[in-house]
Amino acid sequence: MIDALVLEKIADLTFFFGAFIFMIATAFAGLGALRLALKGETVTSLMGVSALTTAAGVSLYIIQIIFEVEFARDTAIALLILGSVGTIIFARLFRMEEGE
Amino acid sequence: MISELFVVIYAIIIIGFVAWNIKKGSFVIEPSKLVIAIIILSIIATIILSRNIDIYVTIRSIAKILAGGIMFAGVLPMISAGIGLFRFGDEYGPNIFYARNHITGVIDTTASLVMIFAGLLIFRLDLVAVGFFFFILIPYVGNALANAYYYSYQRRLKE
Numbered sequence: 001m002i003d004a005l006v007l008e009k010i011a012d013l014t015f016f017f018g019a020f021i022f023m024i025a026t027a028f029a030g031l032g033a034l035r036l037a038l039k040g041e042t043v044t045s046l047m048g049v050s051a052l053t054t055a056a057g058v059s060l061y062i063i064q065i066i067f068e069v070e071f072a073r074d075t076a077i078a079l080l081i082l083g084s085v086g087t088i089i090f091a092r093l094f095r096m097e098e099g100e
Numbered sequence: 101m102i103s104e105l106f107v108v109i110y111a112i113i114i115i116g117f118v119a120w121n122i123k124k125g126s127f128v129i130e131p132s133k134l135v136i137a138i139i140i141l142s143i144i145a146t147i148i149l150s151r152n153i154d155i156y157v158t159i160r161s162i163a164k165i166l167a168g169g170i171m172f173a174g175v176l177p178m179i180s181a182g183i184g185l186f187r188f189g190d191e192y193g194p195n196i197f198y199a200r201n202h203i204t205g206v207i208d209t210t211a212s213l214v215m216i217f218a219g220l221l222i223f224r225l226d227l228v229a230v231g232f233f234f235f236i237l238i239p240y241v242g243n244a245l246a247n248a249y250y251y252s253y254q255r256r257l258k259e
Contacts, residue, residue: 002149002153003152003153004153004154004157006102006103007149007153007157007158007161008157008161009103010102010103010106010107010161010165011160011161011162011164011165011168012164013103013104013106013107014103014106014107014110014164014165014168014169015164015165015167015168015171015222016168017107017111017168018111018167018168018169018170018171018172019168019171021111021171021172021175022171022172022174022175022178022214025174025175025176025178025179025182026178026211028178028179028182029178029179029181029182029185029207030182031182032181032182032183032184032185032186032203033185033204033207035185035186036185036200036204039190040190042252043197043245043248043249043252044197044200044249046245046248047197047200047201047204047245048204050204050241050245051185051204051207051208054204054207054208054211054234055207055211057211058211058214058215061215061227061230065222065224065227073226076230077230080230080234081230081233081234081237084208084234084237084238084240084241085237087241087244087245088237088240088241088244091241091244091245091247091248092244092248094248094251094252095244095247095248095251095252
């Protein structure tokens, strides 16, 4: 029969490996976003940087959860929220400059 | 040894299920069947395990296993998005921007959904709050980017 220690060990190991493999996949998507940010024109670069901040923010949040590094959470929140808000503002700016 | 074996089998089952659903046509999962199956399996596992283990430890452990499963489910869309960003180059013409916009939307959506549901299952409300705020912001980001590209492209056409 499974006792409490074994069950907790299985749960911890499953969560650790799930988070770790998800972090690797996020880093791979971040590499694609980095290529987009360095290669394209202005709006494409903005899109790539936005996806890169998402990947970096989620990776940092997972680092905080599985390794308990406390400052990573603050950085992750700043990246996720300011990244998306900044993308909206810059896209609006590009649209006003280019369209009007 | 049992726990490592469990992790490998669990990961293979979940990633295979997600791949099968993507191949079938629905994006990641078909929510109704999967959610019902997961809830029923979790209740059965809780009832069986709580006979000789404390109920609080059982629920917490099963929720953590489910959170790990959600992260395994997010692996395949992230890798597909990365491959898509590498593959769609400039040789496909100017409208490839919109496909790339869709791909970055997939990255954002997967990240925010994993944050919300994993945060709910491991009882981390800060993760849920940030994920939900991010989930609200995603459509505005995509719309603003597509709008900016459209107007800049029209301007270049006029010039």
